[in-house]
Amino acid sequence: MAGVAALRRRERERLARQQELARLGELTAGLAHELKNPLSTIKLNLQLLHEDLAKFPAAEASLARVGTVRKEVDRLSATLDDFLRFAGRIELNAAPVELNGQVRDLIDFFYPQTQTAGVRLYASLTAANPICRLDANLFKQALLNLMLNALAAMPTGGELIIRTHVAGAYALVDVSDTGTGIAPEVKTRLFEAYFTTKKGGTGLGLATTRRIIEEHGGHISVTSEPRRGTNFRLELPLVRPAAQT
Ligand SMILES: Nc1ncnc2c1ncn2[C@@H]1O[C@H](COP(=O)(O)OP(=O)(O)OP(=O)(O)O)[C@@H](O)[C@H]1O
Numbered sequence: 313m314a315g316v317a318a319l320r321r322r323e324r325e326r327l328a329r330q331q332e333l334a335r336l337g338e339l340t341a342g343l344a345h346e347l348k349n350p351l352s353t354i355k356l357n358l359q360l361l362h363e364d365l366a367k368f369p370a371a372e373a374s375l376a377r378v379g380t381v382r383k384e385v386d387r388l389s390a391t392l393d394d395f396l397r398f399a400g401r402i403e404l405n406a407a408p409v410e411l412n413g414q415v416r417d418l419i420d421f422f423y424p425q426t427q428t429a430g431v432r433l434y435a436s437l438t439a440a441n442p443i444c445r446l447d448a449n450l451f452k453q454a455l456l457n458l459m460l461n462a463l464a465a466m467p468t469g470g471e472l473i474i475r476t477h478v479a480g481a482y483a484l485v486d487v488s489d490t491g492t493g494i495a496p497e498v499k500t501r502l503f504e505a506y507f508t509t510k511k512g513g514t515g516l517g518l519a520t521t522r523r524i525i526e527e528h529g530g531h532i533s534v535t536s537e538p539r540r541g542t543n544f545r546l547e548l549p550l551v552r553p554a555a556q557t
Pocket residue numbers: 457461462465489491492493494498502503507508509510512513514515516517518519542
């Protein structure tokens with residue numbers, strides 16, 4: 313576990329990030345409102361235009377153009393939604409839950425995807441049955457981002473291992489893969505919003521995950537060895553100290 317000085321620094325950094333995000337969240341709420349309404353009006357009118365044009369056989373080219381505009385509008389609203397998920401106000405709907413149960417639900421949900429990707433999925437969940445105060449939906453979103461990244465790091469298959477354990481006042485969740493690993497210059501930027509090395513990636517996955525975990529009073533860290541694999545660790549405060557295992 314981290315030493316006292318490291319814990320203080322961690323807490324200072326977390327508070328600074330939280331303040332920055334709170335400021336951003338206020339600006340964002342206004343902007344989002346201003347953008348969302350016109351976007352849905354545009355969407356609706358494009359749909360009507362599409363229906364009108366479809367009645368005229370000669371309007372094929374125009375119909376195709378409307379199709380292109382509709383696709384771009386969808387892309388814009390998806391971009392906006394991604395941004396809002398990261399920078400918007402988060403309202404935690406947290407309640408004490410069994411951490412293992414949440415993890416198991418997500419593993420069941422994710423299993424088919426690992427099969428398709430030729431990845432073996434293992435789970436090792438502590439018998440200590442840790443109870444944490446979680447917003448189940450947000451927590452699953454945070455964990456899913458890690459599992460998706462792990463899968464993406466193993467394009468030719470490998471092992472994805474999910475472990476839970478208890479250490480002191482925290483429950484730990486480890487998500488480890490036997491994938492590409494992370495180069496040092498990438499590692500320093502991992503949690504930056506919009507940082508991605510993937511074609512088509514938003515780069516908001518880890519930024520969102522960290523935000524969610526820190527809103528829960530938790531912490532995320534990473535260790536990685538290039539070409540061998542990566543381990544992301546979530547630390548979440550326990551509701552009550554469980555028996556150590
Ligand atoms: N398990 C991992 N193994 C190797 N590299 C990783 C792993 N997880 C994250 N990364 C690196 O961190 C970058 C940022 O990850 P993040 O989840 O924030 O965005 P992304 O995965 O690129 O995009 P998105 O989440 O929108 O699909 C990735 O592009 C990748 O380079």
